[in-house]
Amino acid sequence: MILNLTLIIIILVGATPTLILILFLPALFELKKPKDAGPRMILNSIPEVKMLAMHVIPIANIEKEQKFDVSLIQTIVKIIEFLPRLEV
């Protein structure tokens, strides 16, 4: 009976703090040196869509680029046309 009582006391004194330590140790680590990324970032979906849209070339710019391409090609064609005359 006395042995049993001693055993119970040893378990209570030894095991309870160990159990508590195991339970709370990770929490204490995280409190002492937080490694969590912090609060969730709230997202603004509409501005993001707008920002994405900015990366898409607007129609006006596409037309400008097309004009630029055509004029460049025309210039190159003219130079090529002129080259045989230089030989003479």
Next chain:
Amino acid sequence: MIIEALEAVFFFLTALMIAYLVRHYIFTLTVLRRAKKAKAVNVVSDAKYEPTVSVLIPARDEEKVIGRLLQRMAELTYPQDKLQVIVIDDASSDSTGRIADEHAGKYAFMEVLHRDKEDGGKGKPSAMNAGFKRATGEIVLCFDADYYPQKDIVEKLAKEFADPTVGAVQGRVVVLNEPQNMVTRLVALERIGGYRVDQEARDDLGLIAQFGGTVGGFRRSILESLDGWDESILAEDTDLTYRIYLKGFKVRYVGDAECYEEAVDNWKAYRQQRYRWARGHMQCCFKHSWKVLRSKNLRMKEKIDGLLLLNVYFMPLVVLASFIIGVPLIFFESSKLVGALWFSVPISFYSFVGNFAPFFEVGVGAYLDGRTRTQWLIPLLIFTFFYNIPICAKAFLDLLASKILRRNHSLWVKTSHLGNGNRYMVN
């Protein structure tokens, strides 16, 4: 005879606790299943619904935080010609009114209602009713002064009203000053469990999604028919939630409409806030329980969930009582069933933590949010649970005393905000 009576009480209490546990397991599994489905099917709605919207911002001594919210209001992507922002300067003794006036001077869609010390300072519901009288929008949204929403939050909340059965909406609250200290970290965990799992599941299952008093709003016509906010109730948000459901409309939870809040950062402020919530919730329990049971507008599952939600602030007392009654039953000769039921007591003890979002809900919510380390703090929520026992007990006793003495001492204790969230703001 006494033992048998105690056993009967113990059975009843454990049955209640098991009912809550089952309810929260269902919520958690629902959200997990939904998250799995959401990855597979991504529904995009292109329907455009842009009603006129009035935003009410009650503010009493909020000079540290009101400026950033009003700046945010100016940055909202909702068409400004359909927007009305009303700041209710509720008898502030600091420069809240001046800051609000400065913003109202810059933006035509903003206006300030100054309340003097005679009319104002009677609590948030009173301020909201004063602001509501000026509101002209078809939809009325509410934001507390310490909140900081997404730029497109009005679109996200307002679009739900395209469904005529929707009477109110609620967005998600995210704690801005989470890294500040242990209290803010634990409050953040409660919020994760409460919104990411609890609210989402209730909405998904067609149960009682709750309007939380801020980051949400109402259809104006319904709010008018309900005569606005009940100024005698401390949890005016829960009261309105039930009045809306009893009228035959529903509250939608919009999880992607997110807003930062500045959480309480010390135990005293935590106690005052939770006392107000607990007492207000208990007031609602007395006011609405019978109506919920008798309502013809509510389905059976809504009635059950509605009653469980109304009684949620009694749970810390129920768990405590089950412990006090259960311990002597172990030593006396009691039935085997008592021994078998004992397993539910410690589980419940650890489960009804924080804002009554059990630990497994908080863990799953944090996981779904993509958090990696904040889950490590979950065991600490046991302390907030222990803290909630005397808070809820005092709220109950005070309410009981006020009912017996027929004196309504529902004094609104405002949570003060020091602008500690400002340092975490990334713009």
